[in-house]
Amino acid sequence: MAEPLRLIPAAADAARELPHNIEAEAALLGALMIDNRLVGDVQMLLRPDHFFEDIHGRVFTAILNMADKNMVANPVTLRPMFDADEAMKELGGAGYLAKLTGSGAALIGAKDFARQIYDLALLRELVCVGRDMVQGALDTSEAIDPKGQIEAAEMSLYKVAESGGETGGTKTFKQATQLAMEMAEKAQNSGGALSGITTGLESLNARTGGLHKSDLVILAGRPGMGKTALATNIAFNTARRWVREEEEGVEDKKRAGARVAFFSLEMSADQLATRILSEQAGISSENLRMGKITTSEFRNLARAASDLQSLPLFIDDTPALTIAALRTRARRLKRQHKIGFIVVDYLQLLQGSGNGRDGNRVQEISEISRGLKTLAKELDLPVVALSQLSRAVEQREDKKPQLSDLRESGSIEQDADIVLFVYREEYYVAAQEPRDPDDPKMEEWRAHMERVFGLAEVVIAKQRHGATGKVKLRFEANITRFSDLAEEGYYADNH
Structure with missing residues (x-):
């Protein structure tokens, strides 16, 4: 024995x-x-x-x-x-x-x-x-x-x-190398442009390689530029890609889609859903809210709603979340629904752990941005956080945003792996329309408006993985949809 x-x-x-x-x-x-x-x-x-x-x-x-x-x-x-x-x-x-x-x-x-x-x-x-x-x-x-x-x-x-x-979280260099090779293989299999999660915009994917795990991406702009619209577009595209890859039986590590958690501190869940339905059905979101739609448009809407019911897009519209509460909810979503991508709209509406009585907002924003970066690393997924820009933009003749325009910008810029600015010249040109139709400048204004109508720029102001520069996109304001601009390209900074 x-x-x-x-x-x-x-x-x-x-x-x-x-x-x-x-x-x-x-x-x-x-x-x-x-x-x-x-x-x-x-x-x-x-x-x-x-x-x-x-x-x-x-x-x-x-x-x-x-x-x-x-x-x-x-x-x-x-x-x-x-x-x-x-x-x-x-x-x-x-x-x-x-x-x-x-x-x-x-x-x-x-x-x-x-x-x-x-x-x-x-x-x-x-x-x-x-x-x-x-x-x-x-x-x-x-x-x-x-x-x-x-x-x-x-x-x-x-x-x-x-x-x-x-x-x-210690890894041997062998393990780290294997992860790097898997990422390179994924980029090669996708045609050389996509090593992370897709944004659904090929021109943006081409410059960033997609959204990478553990990255904090700041998407910033002044009100009216379309920050939430772009974030919603990206979230939808990512979730839809996940559904398609699930149907095709694509291996998890080779997927460019992901299940998405959208923390909306500004808009309600039904408002976000209305935007997505409007975009997919091609119906003006304003007409949709007011019920000004035809029978055929309603059929398109019903078809879009049916198609989107299985979309793995989870919306949390709890207002005034603290960064600690958001992290707790995100962990739960990762555990229960295996989310692979998080959007936060927007950063300045989050609260820190303090009671706010000391009035140090810069310190509170620092805690929030660090918390979001920590969350991205902990859950091993990309986090896109929207951010407001300061009014300094409006006071300059050149309205294109700069890193210094980020409100309480120091920590946000430091913690971010990628900083993207949304800029639409059309918004500012429209505001300069002469009041008098007979004004000699009217023709000049119309010509300028025609050149910039429906165009948008995503300025890549910071990117740890590659060059800065800008990507031109098409923006359909009535259905809040961004799309690739076939005839335009990407302009990288050479300095």
Whole structure:
């Protein structure tokens, strides 16, 4: 009869408190050493730190390293790695490896053992999170911050739910290189322009490569420029692309579409839905709101509404959200609906964690922009945050926005990976129309208006991944739709 497995002292002390199954760990390692082909079945689920017994985690790492080199991993080949291991000596020396392979029956249940080891690791993480919550709530020696503790607890629970208790974001250069190669392959397969999530605008994709994971994108402009319209267009295009790729069976890592969460602090959910329906049905949103539509237009509207019912676009129109509350809701949406893209409309309507009585709005905006960048990294998805520009734009003869026009701009510019400005010259030219139809300048004004009518520019003022410059687009104001301008191109800054 096989000798029962013995725990090293440190593990034995903890065993009385934390969920574990040493026998399952031993059986799995034995099965992996008997049949190395099983490594491929479990390495996507398990990490070394999922093992309760530390020495088991190190044996698992050694097996993975051998398999990665296409070398046989068994007690004989692994022995030199553990001859001097003190923890292994306490378990009887390297002969312990041979003892692990004593039962071939484990081969049948290897996947089940792996799943149980993973689940028990999650339970241990939950225990640790619970202990930290209790200790933090009982400790009143420092400033009491219940909301901060709730935010920290939510973040800890999210990490457990998403990654099985991953405690760090460290990656080897090999892992980082694999991610870079996957991104390059995705760009190549899409025709060389798209390595991230699509904006639905080919000319914009061509200059940014799409929207990249962990990026904070600031989309800014003065009122009337079409910030919300452009953000809504992009959100819709991304969600629609996800539906199409889902139907075509495209692999997740090769997709250019995503499920979208739209946090609308300014407009209600039905107002946003009206905009999208207007765009898709080709009906003026104003006529739609006032009921001035024909029977055929109503049929188009009903058809568009039916097509869009399955769109993975989730709208949260809660007003006056704090950055902490937004992050909590975003984590929940990621966990429940697997969202891959977030839009926030707009940044200045968010609130910081303070009570606002100190009146330091610049500091509050800094907290909000940092919070959005942290959220993008934590959830590993792009966040597009809309932002207002200061009135300084209106006081200049040249109305094109600059980075310095961002309200409370320092932290926003610093935290953003990409800053986009929406600019429509038509808006300003229309405001200069002479009041007198017989004014000599009327013809000049009409000619100018004709040149700029229906045109928009997206100015790329900052981009960590590439050049700055501008992209010209078509804008249909009556249905609030941006689209590519075939005859125009992209102009990059050369300085």
